[in-house]
Amino acid sequence: xxxxxxxxxxxxxxxxxxxxxxxxxxxxxxxxxxxxxxxxxxxxxxxxxxxxxxxxxxxxxxxxxxxxxxxxxxxxxxxxxxxxxxxxxxxxxxxxxxxxxxxxxxxxxxxxxxxxxxxxxxxxxxxxxxxxxxxxxxxxxxxxxxxxxxxxxxxxxxxxxxxxxxxxxxxxxxxxxxxxxxxxxxxxxxxxxxxxxxxxxxxxxxxxxxxxxxxxxxxxxxxxxxxxxxxxxxxxxxxxxxxxxxxxxxxxxxxxxxxxxxxxxxxxxxxxxxxxxxxxxxxxxxxxxxxxxxxxxxxxxxxxxxxxxxxxxxxxxxxxxxxxxxxxxxxxxxxxxxxxxxxxxxxxxxxxxxxxxxxxxxxxxxxxxxxxxxxxxxxxxxxxxxxxxxxxxxxxxxxxxxxxxxxxxxxxxxxxxxxxxxxxxxxxxxxxxxxxxxxxxxxxxxxxxxxxxxxxxxxxxxxxxxxxxxxxxxxxxxxxxxxxxxxxxxxxxxxxxxxxxxxxxxxxxxxxxxxxxxxxxxxxxxxxxxxxxxxxxxxxxxxxxxxxxxxxxxxxxxxxxxxxxxxxxxxxxxxxxxxxxxxxxxxxxxxx
Ligand code: ARG
Numbered sequence: 001x002x003x004x005x006x007x008x009x010x011x012x013x014x015x016x017x018x019x020x021x022x023x024x025x026x027x028x029x030x031x032x033x034x035x036x037x038x039x040x041x042x043x044x045x046x047x048x049x050x051x052x053x054x055x056x057x058x059x060x061x062x063x064x065x066x067x068x069x070x071x072x073x074x075x076x077x078x079x080x081x082x083x084x085x086x087x088x089x090x091x092x093x094x095x096x097x098x099x100x101x102x103x104x105x106x107x108x109x110x111x112x113x114x115x116x117x118x119x120x121x122x123x124x125x126x127x128x129x130x131x132x133x134x135x136x137x138x139x140x141x142x143x144x145x146x147x148x149x150x151x152x153x154x155x156x157x158x159x160x161x162x163x164x165x166x167x168x169x170x171x172x173x174x175x176x177x178x179x180x181x182x183x184x185x186x187x188x189x190x191x192x193x194x195x196x197x198x199x200x201x202x203x204x205x206x207x208x209x210x211x212x213x214x215x216x217x218x219x220x221x222x223x224x225x226x227x228x229x230x231x232x233x234x235x236x237x238x239x240x241x242x243x244x245x246x247x248x249x250x251x252x253x254x255x256x257x258x259x260x261x262x263x264x265x266x267x268x269x270x271x272x273x274x275x276x277x278x279x280x281x282x283x284x285x286x287x288x289x290x291x292x293x294x295x296x297x298x299x300x301x302x303x304x305x306x307x308x309x310x311x312x313x314x315x316x317x318x319x320x321x322x323x324x325x326x327x328x329x330x331x332x333x334x335x336x337x338x339x340x341x342x343x344x345x346x347x348x349x350x351x352x353x354x355x356x357x358x359x360x361x362x363x364x365x366x367x368x369x370x371x372x373x374x375x376x377x378x379x380x381x382x383x384x385x386x387x388x389x390x391x392x393x394x395x396x397x398x399x400x401x402x403x404x405x406x407x408x409x410x411x412x413x414x415x416x417x418x419x420x421x422x423x424x425x426x427x428x429x430x431x432x433x434x435x436x437x438x439x440x441x442x443x444x445x446x447x448x449x450x451x452x453x454x455x456x457x458x459x460x461x462x463x464x465x466x467x468x469x470x471x472x473x474x475x476x477x478x479x480x481x482x483x484x485x486x487x488x489x490x491x492x493x494x495x496x497x498x499x500x501x502x503x504x505x506x507x508x509x510x511x512x513x514x515x516x517x518x519x520x521x522x523x524x525x526x527x528x529x530x531x532x533x534x535x536x537x538x539x540x541x542x543x544x545x546x547x548x549x550x551x552x553x554x555x556x557x558x559x560x561x562x563x564x565x566x567x568x569x570x571x572x573x574x575x576x577x578x579x580x581x582x583x584x585x586x587x588x589x590x591x592x
Contacts, residue, residue, distance in 0.1 A: 005121040006515040007107070009046070010035060012083055013097065017048050020077035024070075028057060037513065044088070044096030045509060050074065051093035067093025101499045104508040108572040112492035115485065117579050119161045120515035122522065126164045128329050129155045131341035132256075132263055135172030136248040137181055137206045139392045140255065142377040142385050142451065143343050149440045149585070150374060151341035152261045153527050156583045161522065166333065170325065171252075171267035173245050176315065177206075178230055179223035182240040184209035192240060202247050227315075231272070255395050259433055260585065274324035275316045279309050282323075287360060297323075299355030305348065307356055322353050326369075327362045337368040339525070344373035344446065372525050375448040385451050402432035405453050409465075410592075419591055427592040431457075431465055434586040438464035441584055442531035462535040464586060470538040471581070471588050474574045477550050481562045488571050491564055497572070498565040503544040507569060510540045514576050527584070534580045541573050 018033045025031060032053040037046050051071035058065055065073075071093040078087060086098040111117050131151020134140035151167075158165050184205070189197035199205050212219045229237040249265070256263060279295070282288050288295040293312030298304070307319035329335045340350050350371035357363040377385045387393050406428050410416060416424055439456035442463075443449050459465045478488060499505045517533045550570060552561035581588050 004118055006118050008120045008515045008519055009083070009099075009512060010037070010516045010519070011120075012081070013046055013048075016078055016081055016084070017050065017074065019079065020074050021050060021054065023077040024073040025054065025058070028054065028061075031057070037516075038096075041506075043090065043094065045099045046097040048074070048095040048097060051089075051095065055093065071095050099509065101505065101508075104505075104512050105497050105499060107512050108497050108508060108569065109492050111575055112568050112571050113489055115489055115575070117514065117575055120519060122161045122163070122519075124162055124164065125336040126166070126334055127158050127337040127339065128166045128168055128333060128335045129158070129339045129341065130168045130170050130325075131155070131339075132252075132261070133170040133172070133342070134248075134252060136245050136267075137177070137202050138172075139203055140252060140395055141392045142395070142398070145255075145395055145398075145436075146343070146374050146377060146440055146445075146449075147341045148256075148259065148261060149437045150372060150445060150527065151339075152259075152585055153437075153441055153583060154339060154341065154372065154525060156585060157518065157521060157527075157530075160579070160583055161518065163337075166335070167263050169252075169263040169265045169267070171248075171265060172318075173267035174269040174272070174321070175318075176224075176227050178241055178244070179225075179227035180209045180213040180219070181206065181244050182226045182230065182237055183219060183223045184212060185240050185244060192243060193236060197243060199244075199247050202244070202251075251396075255399070258399055259437070260587070268318075268321040271321050271324040271328065274328050275320045278324045278327055279316065279320060282309060282360060285360065297356050297359075299352050299359060301355050304352050304355065307352055319349070319353070322349075323356065323360075326353065326357045327360075330357075330362055330367060336366065337370075339370045339372055341372045341374075344375055347371050347373045370525060372445070374445040378448050378450045380450065380452050380454075382450065399433070399436070402436055402453065403428060405457060406432040406435070409457055409459075415592065423589075423591045427589050430587040430589045431468060431592070434464040434468060437585050438467070438531065441527045444526065444528050462531060467534055467538055467577070467581075468586065468588060468592060470541070471574060471577050472590065472592050474541065474570055474577070475588075475590070477570050478567055481551055481559060481567065483562075483567060488568065492568055492571075495564050495568060497568050499569075501548050503540075503547045504566070504569060507537075507540050507544045507573065510537055511572055511576050514579070530580055530583060534577060534584075537573060537577055537580075541570075544569075 013035050014033055017035060018031075021028075021031045021033060032050050034049040034053065035046060036049065038044055051067040051074060054074075055065055055067040055070045058070070068089060071089040075087045075089060075095060078084070083100060083103050084097055085100040088096045088098075090096050129151050131154075132144055132148040134144045155165050155167050185192060185197060185199075189195070213223055226237055230241055279288075282297060283295070287297050288309055289298065289306070291306070294308050295310040296306035296308050298306045307323065308317045309320050309323065311317060326338065329338055340346075342350075350369075354363065354369045354371075357369075363369065379385045385393060407424075410424065410428060410431075415427065419427065435453075435456040439451070440449065456463060457465060459469065483491075497508075499508050513533070517529060521527060521529050548563075548566055549561075550563050550566040551559050552563075554560050578588055
């Protein structure tokens with residue numbers, strides 16, 4: 001751990017108490033270290049609740065000591081630190097921990113001086129985040145939108161923590177469906193090798209070819225033949241396949257650009273050679289079993305369905321591509337950690353994949369594999385999210401609608417009268433896309449989620465609009481006082497941040513929790529904690545602002561006094577909120 005990292009309060013307190021307990025009770029092996037953060041200040045800022053559990057453990061060993069006595073022994077062994085101002089034993093044996101203000105002051109001053117917050121220490125790892133991953137020639141639907149938003153935010157978090165992140169778009173660009181698509185393309189556009197076919201709507205193209213495939217035997221035969229040629233890399237067929245992929249790719253790209261999301265496309269087709277190799281390898285290791293002509297692999301865990309590695313016609317499947325991909329990622333990319341972001345419906349697939357990869361010796365105990373699942377998206381009517389006519393909603397239409405509704409809201413507030421055309425456009429995009437992302441991220445991802453523009457565009461409560469406005473307002477305080485960012489940094493060197501007022505101290509304590517919030521979400525990959533934290537900051541900031549003047553104005557509205565220390569606290573708040581926004585993929589705006 002270096003001085004350059006933000007300090008995790010939780011970890012530091014944990015280590016202090018762990019040490020104290022082991023000094024006070026050297027004979028207890030693996031003593032319980034329980035540290036919690038307190039929302040009720042009467043019981044300290046944090047609390048150590050180890051004494052009760054420890055007293056029980058001691059009793060089992062034949063030593064009777066009351067929890068209060070245990071708590072007192074622990075307290076007597078806690079080393080002095082720059083973190084704790086006071087410890088007190090309360091009630092049945094709780095240890096109330098009071099933090100030192102100097103610690104928070106120093107942390108926040110450094111933050112403003114640097115103009116940014118540094119991440120807490122984490123061991124650098126190579127992480128692959130496999131997200132978005134739509135299928136070629138099929139509509140990219142709201143499920144893929146959820147994967148895109150959640151995956152991007154996880155990647156942003158890990159990038160901020162300093163990991164080496166590879167953002168992979170595992171698009172469905174391979175498989176037997178391409179046989180019929182290619183044959184149909186060859187019939188419809190015989191000149192496709194020289195003139196690019198003008199396919200505007202790949203969905204209807206898909207439907208047309210599927211209809212022919214289902215009714216026309218001769219066509220079906222040709223389609224199968226095409227798959228064989230595709231697998232054998234026949235140049236004309238590959239060209240047709242590329243043309244089809246390009247049409248989808250361009251559509252996907254538009255969505256990613258609008259949402260400011262970066263991804264490296266590495267679809268199922270990338271693993272062709274790896275699929276052949278893995279199938280042979282698993283076969284040679286005796287890990288495949290025959291099942292009605294298919295070759296399957298069992299994880300050997302109860303209630304787990306097997307992976308289909310080779311189909312009865314000799315072809316490969318989604319399972320094969322994932323087995324090949326996990327091997328390539330771990331062995332060639334040297335990934336320590338692979339995260340898959342898909343709907344919860346695929347959780348069994350990824351569970352079996354992980355167990356099979358362990359069984360095959362690909363994954364070792366040092367690897368971390370996570371399936372980040374999420375619930376289905378529902379419409380306002382609590383039914384599956386569809387258009388009125390029952391079609392899948394086109395993502396580009398959805399984003400357009402978001403823009404339209406946002407503009408209406410901005411006009412309702414007469415923002416079009418005060419903002420320049422350009423400012424209005426920036427605000428519109430930031431709010432529209434920010435709302436869509438935030439509405440998704442602020443819900444526990446395991447739950448189903450109701451997509452509602454009305455809800456997400458509300459300007460009260462835990463919404464992106466509320467938070468974006470909050471940050472804009474916070475930033476405008478220093479601007480009103482005519483204090484530039486450079487000046488703020490300089491001030492942070494010389495003017496201490498006072499935390500005397502109860503509300504100043506309350507705000508400071510929320511701000512210094514930031515590293516702990518990040519560590520928590522790195523463990524469970526639930527981003528709604530970060531949204532809740534953002535909301536907490538803005539609520540506590542409002543309390544502070546309503547009680548502590550930053551700028552004093554006279555009756556004419558002229559500034560007569562500026563409280564510099566509070567301006568610094570305001571800036572620290574803005575820096576942390578901005579960092580949270582950046583992890584959540586929201587863009588803050590100067591004027592809205
Ligand atoms: N294309 C798949 C789908 O639409 C998602 C792929 C997820 N990634 C993976 N490695 N299987 O459901």
